[in-house]
Amino acid sequence: MRLLCGLLAALASSVAIAEPDAAGRDLVVGQCAACHALQPDPDRYHALLQEGPPLIHAGSKFRREWLVHWLQAPQRIRSAGYLPFRYTVSEPDGDRIDAKLIPSHPAVSAKQAEAIVDWFFSQRQEAPPAAEPAAAEPLRGELFFRKILGCASCHRLGGEGGSSSAELETARARLDPQWLRAFTLDTSIGAPTCMPKIQLRPAQASAVVDFIESTPARPLEAPKTQTERRDHSVPNAVPTNRAAMLYQVHCSQCHGVRGNGKGINAPFLFVAPRDHTSADEMSRLTDQDIFTAIKSGGTAVGKSALMPSWAGTIADDDIRVLVGYVRSLSARSGS
Numbered sequence: 001m002r003l004l005c006g007l008l009a010a011l012a013s014s015v016a017i018a019e020p021d022a023a024g025r026d027l028v029v030g031q032c033a034a035c036h037a038l039q040p041d042p043d044r045y046h047a048l049l050q051e052g053p054p055l056i057h058a059g060s061k062f063r064r065e066w067l068v069h070w071l072q073a074p075q076r077i078r079s080a081g082y083l084p085f086r087y088t089v090s091e092p093d094g095d096r097i098d099a100k101l102i103p104s105h106p107a108v109s110a111k112q113a114e115a116i117v118d119w120f121f122s123q124r125q126e127a128p129p130a131a132e133p134a135a136a137e138p139l140r141g142e143l144f145f146r147k148i149l150g151c152a153s154c155h156r157l158g159g160e161g162g163s164s165s166a167e168l169e170t171a172r173a174r175l176d177p178q179w180l181r182a183f184t185l186d187t188s189i190g191a192p193t194c195m196p197k198i199q200l201r202p203a204q205a206s207a208v209v210d211f212i213e214s215t216p217a218r219p220l221e222a223p224k225t226q227t228e229r230r231d232h233s234v235p236n237a238v239p240t241n242r243a244a245m246l247y248q249v250h251c252s253q254c255h256g257v258r259g260n261g262k263g264i265n266a267p268f269l270f271v272a273p274r275d276h277t278s279a280d281e282m283s284r285l286t287d288q289d290i291f292t293a294i295k296s297g298g299t300a301v302g303k304s305a306l307m308p309s310w311a312g313t314i315a316d317d318d319i320r321v322l323v324g325y326v327r328s329l330s331a332r333s334g335s
Helices: 001-034 044-048 062-073 109-120 136-146 175-185 202-214 242-250 287-294 314-331
Strands: 089-091 094-099
Touching: 001 109, 044 242, 062 109, 136 202, 175 202, 242 314, 287 314
Parallel strands: none
Antiparallel strands: 089 094
């Protein structure tokens, strides 16, 4: 009997220890899985096109303190929502985001937040070590960020920049520094992303990260009254046509949801995006020109470096599908 009691006590103890992980897992599955991908998927777009960004490596990507606080008092990280084309209104002067269309993120209690984060961190994978060369001058990092790489076309930092991607004002408080350095070098290390995979030398990546981290972290904010939509219907659904889906996911932020060069990021670009609806402009390009521009970037066809290479993100077969879609936009417009 004494032995049995001892075994039962040990079992109860083990269950008590395991319970927080189980509670966190149940919360994540019950409250997060409806909108976010939690596991890798052979079809990257199946994970990418959920109603929220993939959380496959959330425990590796975020700082624990920030994530626990954010879950209790969610503040919008992507001012244009995820994914932006879903909440874009196309107008003659250019695309704009209607913030009233973007659903708010539900908040959880402090106990629930701790349990959720415990589970995410139990799935944590260390980021690959990133080479850390001698610190570069801040000006060089800012030059890469704002001009050479055009990161500011999509990301807001220091009070300026685009809106289609996560703001970096809070990056210093939000992101694990090891993960940020590794991801800047290779965007494929994490969950599926809409970002192009840019080839950088360690010194260049380090300069960019140093610049991001040199910006004072915005303080964690108290909860605000949510006035946005709370339902999960999406105003502009993901196109069922693969060509249109690829264009809206990867191209529309700059080139516009209608392809007219007036995307939500266009005002933040010092070179205007090409108008894909212009028959005159597009007639000067061969299909190979378009393919090369998408795959290898603007510089490969003598154009702006702000048009990135999508070779590491979009498969060649999908680039060919995109070429056909881009070509159809000018034929469709009747320009």
